Amino acid sequence: MESLSTAEKGTSASPPAPDRLARSLPQLEALAILLVAALIFYLLYLVFMAVPNERVMGAVQRIFYFHVGSAIACYCSIGAVLIGSLAYLGTRRRVFDCISEAGAEVGLLLSTMVMLSGMIWARPIWNTWFHWEPRLVSFLLLWMIFLALALLRRFGEPEKIPQHCAVLGVLGAITVPIVVFSIRLLPQIAQLHPQVIENRGLRDPLFVEAWAVGTIAMVCLQFLLVYMRTRIGMVQVRLMELR
Amino acid sequence: MIALRQFSRILKYMLLLEFRVRDALTLLLSLSIMFAVIAGFGITSASLEPRVRERLFPALLWLCFMVNAAVALGRSFEYESEHKVLDGLLLAGVPPAVLFFAKATVNILVLCAGQVAGVTVLGMLLGASLVPHFGLFSAVSLLVIVGYSALATIVAALTAGARLRNVLLPLILLPLLFPLFFCAIELTTLILEQGILPLSSQWLSLLAGLTVVYVALGATLFEFAVGD
Numbered sequence: 001m002e003s004l005s006t007a008e009k010g011t012s013a014s015p016p017a018p019d020r021l022a023r024s025l026p027q028l029e030a031l032a033i034l035l036v037a038a039l040i041f042y043l044l045y046l047v048f049m050a051v052p053n054e055r056v057m058g059a060v061q062r063i064f065y066f067h068v069g070s071a072i073a074c075y076c077s078i079g080a081v082l083i084g085s086l087a088y089l090g091t092r093r094r095v096f097d098c099i100s101e102a103g104a105e106v107g108l109l110l111s112t113m114v115m116l117s118g119m120i121w122a123r124p125i126w127n128t129w130f131h132w133e134p135r136l137v138s139f140l141l142l143w144m145i146f147l148a149l150a151l152l153r154r155f156g157e158p159e160k161i162p163q164h165c166a167v168l169g170v171l172g173a174i175t176v177p178i179v180v181f182s183i184r185l186l187p188q189i190a191q192l193h194p195q196v197i198e199n200r201g202l203r204d205p206l207f208v209e210a211w212a213v214g215t216i217a218m219v220c221l222q223f224l225l226v227y228m229r230t231r232i233g234m235v236q237v238r239l240m241e242l243r
Numbered sequence: 244m245i246a247l248r249q250f251s252r253i254l255k256y257m258l259l260l261e262f263r264v265r266d267a268l269t270l271l272l273s274l275s276i277m278f279a280v281i282a283g284f285g286i287t288s289a290s291l292e293p294r295v296r297e298r299l300f301p302a303l304l305w306l307c308f309m310v311n312a313a314v315a316l317g318r319s320f321e322y323e324s325e326h327k328v329l330d331g332l333l334l335a336g337v338p339p340a341v342l343f344f345a346k347a348t349v350n351i352l353v354l355c356a357g358q359v360a361g362v363t364v365l366g367m368l369l370g371a372s373l374v375p376h377f378g379l380f381s382a383v384s385l386l387v388i389v390g391y392s393a394l395a396t397i398v399a400a401l402t403a404g405a406r407l408r409n410v411l412l413p414l415i416l417l418p419l420l421f422p423l424f425f426c427a428i429e430l431t432t433l434i435l436e437q438g439i440l441p442l443s444s445q446w447l448s449l450l451a452g453l454t455v456v457y458v459a460l461g462a463t464l465f466e467f468a469v470g471d
Contacts, residue, residue, distance in 0.1 A: 141421050151411060151414055152415055155405050156405050160404065
């Protein structure tokens with residue numbers, strides 16, 4: 001009787017909080033993926049169905065809603081690299097190295113998207129694919145820093161890759177604001193890039209809505225990709241340990 | 244005081260090693276002369292006006308320096324890496340920051356020699372002279388070289404054990420060097436055109452700030468670059 005009551009207690013007692021979280025993780029992940037997918041589809045609807053053509057630039061202006069969101073998400077990625085690198089150097093826990101790796105990879109993808117979407121926009125508007133303009137140059141350098149991180153991870157000294165990438169992650173993340181500041185000092189480079197947000201250039205409420213949804217969607221997508229890449233990284237670490 | 248004594252001993256050892264091996268120095272001097280000749284030939288073939296050549300001179304000079312130095316310093320930790328010298332020194336209790344300052348000082352001396360060669364040859368071939376502004380240009384060059392050396396020393400330590408270290412160092416280092424590159428070009432142009440270097444210049448403040456930041460970062464992060 002006593003043993004039965006103990007067994008009943010064992011089955012009826014609620015599991016500890018971390019276990020419960022681990023069990024509900026797949027549902028939470030699925031929910032996050034659905035949420036981001038819904039945001040992206042809503043953004044696509046807004047950009048291609050709802051928002052009117054911009055008066056001067058025409059249809060090509062619609063790229064702005066992806067371009068700005070990707071650029072902001074890109075800065076979040078360099079933030080993930082910095083936080084992951086500093087935390088890894090402080091604690092030596094591999095999860096932080098995986099966060100830094102994920103931030104760098106997603107950052108490389110997003111900065112490539114920003115550069116390409118900017119070029120597609122610049123060709124009909126500026127009549128050139130690229131212009132030596134402060135924001136473009138600073139983003140090109142950000143892209144090069146992400147590329148340098150990817151190269152070190154691919155070709156670096158295998159046993160020391162996490163700590164070496166963490167050092168480069170800190171150096172790279174600190175260089176980004178310095179680059180942005182120093183480029184703005186250059187006198188001969190004119191500011192050609194549109195200052196839409198600073199100059200309150202979004203007049204139509206639909207423009208503002210599409211811009212806000214675009215930014216939120218791209219930032220959420222970035223967080224989701226960093227999270228998923230971190231999980232893959234952790235699985236890879238466990239596999240290596242098992243071997 | 245102990246750290247200072249350790250620094251002077253390790254510096255003496257590293258200087259002796261560099262003097263005997265002379266890899267980085269030979270590479271840097273050869274590359275500087277080679278690059279200057281190619282650049283001079285290219286500019287002469289383009290039949291540019293002397294005024295345009297003068298405008299191009301600072302950019303070419305610093306481009307030559309940044310690229311050649313990155314290639315030459317790729318062998319910076321070659322000997323130490325092969326013979327596990329740094330591991331031995333760290334095990335003996337030498338602070339990583341002392342190792343960093345000693346290596347960075349050797350690199351500063353090598354880079355100064357490379358810069359003198361590059362300025363002389365490129366100046367002669369392009370007909371631009373920095374002799375009237377020797378003091379001002381030396382001050383700017385020294386600041387750039389100290390910042391460059393700090394950054395290059397730590398990145399060279401990161402790539403020392405890599406398979407493709409000679410290619411990897413320039414690829415990683417050059418994107419990080421852009422702020423220094425901008426400062427160096429702008430200040431050299433200012434010196435050549437106006438013959439002055441105002442202390443209130445934003446570029447000079449930025450250059451001094453960058454040098455301090457890079458030296459501090461290098462001394463702090465070097466431990467993680469060479470340690471286990």
